[in-house]
Amino acid sequence: MRRLLKAQALIFFGPPGAGKGTQAQAVSVAFGIPHISTGEMLREAVRLGTPLGLAAKERMESGELVSDEIVSGIAAERLARPDCQTGFILDGFPRTIGQADFLERLLREQGRGAPLVIYIHVESWVLLKRLSGRRTCPICGRIYNMYFDPPKVDEVCDIDGAALVTRADDKEVAIRQRLDAYEVLTRPLLDYYRVRHQLWEVDGDRAPAEVARDVIELVSRELATSA
Numbered sequence: 001m002r003r004l005l006k007a008q009a010l011i012f013f014g015p016p017g018a019g020k021g022t023q024a025q026a027v028s029v030a031f032g033i034p035h036i037s038t039g040e041m042l043r044e045a046v047r048l049g050t051p052l053g054l055a056a057k058e059r060m061e062s063g064e065l066v067s068d069e070i071v072s073g074i075a076a077e078r079l080a081r082p083d084c085q086t087g088f089i090l091d092g093f094p095r096t097i098g099q100a101d102f103l104e105r106l107l108r109e110q111g112r113g114a115p116l117v118i119y120i121h122v123e124s125w126v127l128l129k130r131l132s133g134r135r136t137c138p139i140c141g142r143i144y145n146m147y148f149d150p151p152k153v154d155e156v157c158d159i160d161g162a163a164l165v166t167r168a169d170d171k172e173v174a175i176r177q178r179l180d181a182y183e184v185l186t187r188p189l190l191d192y193y194r195v196r197h198q199l200w201e202v203d204g205d206r207a208p209a210e211v212a213r214d215v216i217e218l219v220s221r222e223l224a225t226s227a
């Protein structure tokens with residue numbers, strides 16, 4: 001396992017369906033630092049039926065963003081945990097200028113260097129297919145894509161024969177809402193980070209392992225030169 005040379009924040013940025021979660025996971029394994037997904041934390045709260053989950057559920061299912069206050073609160077709590085001391089990866093946070101300002105303050109208070117921002121770029125027609133084609137097995141958790149990686153039998157898991165399910169926010173109306181929220185509220189962060197820090201762009205329209213190889217190489221190189 002490689003080591004981060006600085007306790008740095010890595011931000012994985014990009015539209016829904018770009019593969020941020022997959023790439024963040026690969027980098028987390030390669031460098032031994034936590035992968036923090038606000039979407040995953042919110043889904044867990046919804047599953048457990050906590051007050052936070054109840055507050056977020058409706059907006060998530062319709063594809064809208066959850067309030068900055070809620071999301072910044074859970075992010076701050078997570079980043080204060082000891083496993084973040086040696087660096088961490090953010091996936092799906094920040095998503096608005098308000099959240100980005102909040103994070104800048106937090107990183108300053110924690111005495112961390114400038115974040116490394118990696119933008120995973122994917123054309124919108126590919127995103128639509130990735131999101132609308134995504135199916136999950138409710139038993140084993142395997143993820144398929146009806147266009148790019150279909151099961152042998154339509155809508156049925158190859159491993160255990162269970163009927164595949166579609167995430168509530170992968171239904172068509174919610175997908176459009178999520179992509180709109182990205183365009184209006186999140187895309188402006190590209191300029192926000194270009195002005196303040198270095199922003200690296202990676203072509204995300206390739207096999208996940210190929211993208212991961214580039215991302216890991218980039219992170220290694222940047223951390224070595226900024227040490």
Ligand code: AMP
Nearest residue numbers: 038039059060064065066071092093095
């Ligand atoms: P994700 O798994 O990152 O696509 O997130 C799933 C959903 O969780 C989003 O569509 C939002 O409703 C909510 N969510 C996750 N992260 C954020 C965030 N940083 N700001 C606002 N809402 C968020």
